[in-house]
Amino acid sequence: MLLQKGMSAIITGSAKRIGKNMSIRLAQEGVNLALHYNSSDEEAIELEKILKKYEIQTTLIQQDLxxxxxxxxxxxxxxxxxxxxxxxxxxxxxxxxxxxKTFTYNDLIASINIHAWAPLQLSRHLYFHAEKGVIINILDTRLWDYDLSHASYFMGKHLLRNITRILAVEFAPKIRVNAIAPGLILPPPGKTKEYLKKMSKTNPLQTFGDEDDVSNAVIFLLKAKFITGQVIFVDGGRFLLGSTNDGTI
Ligand SMILES: NC(=O)c1ccc[n+]([C@@H]2O[C@H](COP(=O)([O-])OP(=O)(O)OC[C@H]3O[C@@H](n4cnc5c(N)ncnc54)[C@H](OP(=O)(O)O)[C@@H]3O)[C@@H](O)[C@H]2O)c1
Structure with a gap:
């Protein structure tokens, strides 16, 4: 399946940051969009307004995952x-x-629901619904070693990594399933660009990326008709060094 005008996509967490950038890039390709969000009502409404000029169909879907x-x-x-x-x-x-040492049962369940269970449910629906389709799961370069400061996140995302591998086999040849593992792209809430600058030493390219770098990988994977089960690292090569080079642990 090749990326074509008139296709339709669901993007979860689309209202802000990386999800917003992906939404705009897909709109530029003429893809109709189901823009999922949870708490960012205003940003989601604003995004839908921005997308009007691309003459695609859009719908906002509020849902807690x-x-x-x-x-x-x-x-x-x-x-x-x-x-x-x-x-x-x-x-x-x-x-x-x-x-x-500290995460709770509820922390773990929330991470599993948001990073694994809801993505799996959505993926199953796509499988039974579509003749041909593409799934892209957004992982994290940290999964290739440790993230001791975000343990429940790390465990939920690991499930998504495994779901990606398994579904790539189980949903073939109908559905291609790939992933993107970003590194330093945007500072986490409460941190500034200084954080990204400080952390730049943790990857071989000694810098940080931006939302466009992730969206470029999305567009590539959507067009890559002979690729499934792959993970593209958008991380300046950080996965080659691992957490031993990372000041956060
Ligand atoms: N930022 C980075 O540098 C970086 C690095 C590595 C990996 N990643 C991965 O790249 C992806 C995008 O990163 P990001 O920083 O743009 O993400 P983010 O801002 O942390 O989260 C994206 C969206 O997820 C939604 N969300 C959170 N809890 C939810 C819930 N209970 N139900 C439904 N939606 C919920 C939020 O929607 P609302 O705002 O509407 O509540 C939020 O806007 C993520 O998967 C992240 O793990 C990012």
């Missing part, structure tokens, strides 16, 4: 509004500071 049947509800609403769905981007995330 930390609910058992969140993925089912989102997919149903997206189909009701856009008809056929071709593309799913599992981007939504939470990034709480928690260590292995």
């Amino acid at each position: 930390n609910e058992n049947n969140a993925g089912d509800k989102i997919f149903k609403k997206a189909v009701e509004k856009l008809g056929k769905i071709d593309i799913l981007i599992n981007n939504a995330s939470i990034f709480p500071e928690r260590s292995m």
